[in-house]
Amino acid sequence: MTLDVALSHRFKDFALDVAFEAPAGVTVLFGRSGSGKTTVANALAGLLRPQSGRASINGTVLFDTAAGVWLPPHLRRVGYVFQEGRLFPHLTVRRNLLYGRWFARGAADGASFERVVRLLGLEHLLARRPGALSGGEKQRVALGRALLSRPQLLLMDEPLAALDEARKAEILPYLERIRDQTEVPILYVSHSVAEVARLATTVVALDRGRVVRAGPAAAVLSDPEAVPTLGVREAGAMLVGRVVRHHPDGLTEVALSAGPIFMPRLEVEPGVSLRIRIEAKDVIVARGRPEGLSALNILPAEVATVRRGAGGGVIVQFRAGQDLLLARVTRRSADALELIPGAACHLVMKSVAVAQADIGEVAQAD
Known part of the structure; x- marks a missing residue:
């Protein structure tokens, strides 16, 4: 059609x-x-x-x-x-x-x-x-x-x-x-x-x-240039992952192209593909791999593009594996971390940051 x-x-x-x-x-x-x-x-x-x-x-x-x-x-x-x-x-x-x-x-x-x-x-x-x-x-x-x-x-x-x-x-x-x-x-x-x-x-x-x-x-x-239309507060990327397994401690492991992430237990069978929306405000950026954090989800990534607004906020687009993610940071943080295209980073996300409403099943051909 x-x-x-x-x-x-x-x-x-x-x-x-x-x-x-x-x-x-x-x-x-x-x-x-x-x-x-x-x-x-x-x-x-x-x-x-x-x-x-x-x-x-x-x-x-x-x-x-x-x-x-x-x-x-x-x-x-x-x-x-x-x-x-x-x-x-x-x-x-x-x-x-x-x-x-x-x-x-x-x-x-x-x-x-x-x-x-x-x-x-x-x-x-x-x-x-x-x-x-x-x-x-x-x-x-x-x-x-x-x-x-x-x-x-x-x-x-x-x-x-x-x-x-x-x-x-x-x-x-x-x-x-x-x-x-x-x-x-x-x-x-x-x-x-x-x-x-x-x-x-x-x-x-x-x-x-x-x-x-x-x-x-x-x-x-995941396009920073679309953020003004989509809304800065709601900015976020949509990823496709596959449920790997359910762990005894109540977490579900999902495989993304850049590595595994963990979320509170999802009532879906292993092997099912999911759409997962991760909001830009829930992504923390580190230049090196952080240690000693409660957050379980840490993905290696590279800065793709940086969009600086008129105020103190910056939207950074990252490539993690085959996926694109967004992070919303302050101008001061972007400068201190030297977030420029090509910079190697790690993205940190809490397991509980993804709401159930932001997770949906997709057809195998999606």
Whole structure:
């Protein structure tokens, strides 16, 4: 699947002008509120007619203003999941799901009702009405309804924004299942770096209506130049590791390309690949290998790039094995340690620094 988008649209006090290509997987439109994310999604769904531009999915043109092409929304086969489930309150979960399947008439591909129910863990909810569901359950039903419409593109506009942290933790594994177990391409709108690290294959970062960075998730998240858009306080890198073993003292050992790291026990089987987000503020830098520390995770690394902001902070990008990590340090520390490209260092991270919400499973092909 390839989604090609190029569009411009001007509102009274905001101008959107974006162009990007989204390969297969989950493409996250990331940016602060007002950056234009939802406008792009609405244009693809046919809910907004851009003043100029063109968009296509696998060669199927959704709109082309120069050629006068405008495919009506009901013919686009685009599933849209909003911040709220928007379920029919008078229908059971089963009938809400079947409503989605009604739109799939004539489409030979797509997931079956039974498979979607299993995928999203909805078996015990089928007889209930939306009023008896939690927020996370409602979103799972909304996802199922969208999948059963057999879309060629699934749009998700901040589907976790209205949920508390417990409900987000509940639904994220289901989103990972959709990413890894279905062939439906996803355009996911978010302003949460944690969600990006857990879900994204590709990231398109927007700022004030413009694309400021686009590419594979790991590359964008670890790029110091993307930090102003992603947010300095949330800056961090996404690594992929493999669970090696569970130790008797309650720690799980994960193999990264630069060496092993240890985390509080994870309830996953050895051999499983994980995405692990490590925040820049949780990385301590040493020029030599430190001794006598309580921190268990010490990785050899080399300075790749250094980004000095206008204030007293510095974002340093390190290469550790095949991975890129970020550390946030003061200008004084960067100068004292002589952190320049090529400098050999060791990165120190506490085992308890990585939150459970920042760890997710990935498909073997990821």
